[in-house]
Amino acid sequence: MNQSPEPSPQTAFAEQRRFPRVRHECYARLQALAAPTHRVNHGLSLDLSEGGARVRAFHPMTPATQVQVRLACPELDEAIDALGTVVWSAPAPVHRHWLCGIAFTDLDEPARTRLRQFLAPQPITPLA
Numbered sequence: 001m002n003q004s005p006e007p008s009p010q011t012a013f014a015e016q017r018r019f020p021r022v023r024h025e026c027y028a029r030l031q032a033l034a035a036p037t038h039r040v041n042h043g044l045s046l047d048l049s050e051g052g053a054r055v056r057a058f059h060p061m062t063p064a065t066q067v068q069v070r071l072a073c074p075e076l077d078e079a080i081d082a083l084g085t086v087v088w089s090a091p092a093p094v095h096r097h098w099l100c101g102i103a104f105t106d107l108d109e110p111a112r113t114r115l116r117q118f119l120a121p122q123p124i125t126p127l128a
Contacts, residue, residue, distance in 0.1 A: 002068065007076075019067055028043045030102070031067060033067060042057065043056050044126065049119070050104070052084065052087070052103040053071065054101055054102075055099070056094065059098055060089050062089065066083065066086070069081065073118065075118065078114065082105075086101070086102060
C-alpha cells in the first residue's frame with residue numbers, strides 16, 4: 001500500500017491561502033490598535049495578496065495583535081489602508097529585523113479594487 005507523506009506545515013499553510021501572493025516591496029506602516037502601546041512599526045512588504053501581506057519590520061509583532069496597515073508603493077497614486085491581524089512573527093535572517101504575517105480583516109472595496117489591479121499580471125509589450 002502506497003501512502004503519501006504528510007504535507008509540511010508550510011505546504012499545508014500555503015494550501016489554505018485564498019489569494020495568490022505576489023512579491024512586491026512597499027513601505028509598510030503597522031500601528032497596533034490595542035492600548036496601552038498603540039505602537040507604530042515600520043518596514044517593507046515582501047509579498048502581498050488581497051488577503052494580507054508578509055512584512056519585514058524593525059520590531060517584533062505579537063500574534064493576534066490588531067493593526068492598522070498602510071501600504072505605500074511608488075507605483076500607486078494613493079496608499080492602501082486596511083485593518084489586519086498579526087498571524088505570525090519570527091526573527092528575520094537579516095540582522096535586527098522581524099518577519100510577520102498580516103491577514104487583512106477589513107479592506108474597503110475601493111482599496112481592495114486598487115490592490116487587485118496593482119497585483120494583476122501586466123501584459124508584456126513586445127519590443128519593436
